[in-house]
Amino acid sequence: MLEKQQETKRSAALTALQQQIRQCRLCQEQGYIPVAHPIVSGQITDRILVIGQAPGHRSVAQDRPFSGPGGRILQSWLEAAGFPPGYLHEHTYLSSLTRCDPGRNLRGNGDRKPSPAEMTLCRPYLQAELRILQPKVVLLVGTMAIEAFCGKVKLEQCVGSYIEDKDTFYLPLPHPSGVSRWLNDSEHKKLHQRALSILAHWRELYQL
Template sequence: MLEKQHETKEAEALAELQQQIRQCRLCQDQAYIPVAHPIVSGRSTDRILVIGQAPGHRSVAQDRPFSGPGGRILQSWLEVAGFPPGYLHEHTYLSSLTRCDPGRNKSGHGDRKPSPAEMALCRPYLNAELRLLRPKVVLLVGTMAIEAFCGRVKLEECIGSYIEDNETFYLPLPHPSGVSRWLNDAEHKKLHQRALTILARWRDLYQL
């Protein structure tokens, strides 16, 4: 009974946090972006937390993180690790370093990377999610998410390994984007496969 009450309180606290995120206008107020549209997706029962860079325009349009090609690629990686179709959006908590679309890169190619100032404004939300969810596994998707938790490191130095902190495993993954050429290298593909093998082992061991 007490455990169920605790779970209910956690769910209520998370719902309140998600509402705060949706109402956030900090980056808009400081003119980093023209219009704020923060998005959230996940449940208090999710045991895998995915942290990306920032939502793109497709995700904002659909009000759902990882709605573009990157989401489909990430879902395919999960399936390689033994997770069922639809797992990404149905059973993982989807977060990011910033919650609004930063807009297009000034060069016109790809999305703009959020600035350190924007990430600093959003980081308390991410810290609160980690505190409330206490996920078993955190997938750090892409260089910016990896560096936010592991420091400056080359992908080939961290993909295929993981770090553990307070009984949570942090697994770096490359960005699931057709723009990234990192996975074109055969040795990099081996490291990526090693990472997915680790994730598959956790799936069985912790019944994710």
């Protein structure tokens, strides 16, 4: 009974937090983006938290994180670790360092990386999600998300390993992007497979 009451309390806190995130206009007010459209996705029962860089234009248009090609690739990685189709959007909490689309990169192809100032404005929301959700596993997707928790580090130094902090496991993964060339290297592929094997072990051990 007590456990159920605690989950109900946490669920209410998460709902309030998500409403606060959706109403946030800080980056717009400070001139970092023209129009704020923060998005959230997940529920209190999710035991895996995915942290990416920032939503892209497809995600904002569909009001759902990881709606583009990166989401399909990430789902395929989950399936390689034994999770069922649809698991990414049905059973994981999807978050990111910033909650709005930063816009296109003016110096080339792809999306603009959010600035340190933008990430600082959004960081309290991410910290609150971690505190309320108490996830068993956190997937750090891409270099920016990894460095936000692990410090400045190369992908080959951290992919294939993990960090444990207060009963939560943090698993670094490369960015699931079609333009990323990191996985073209055979040794990098081995590290990536090791990471997915670790995730598969947790799936069985903790019934994720």
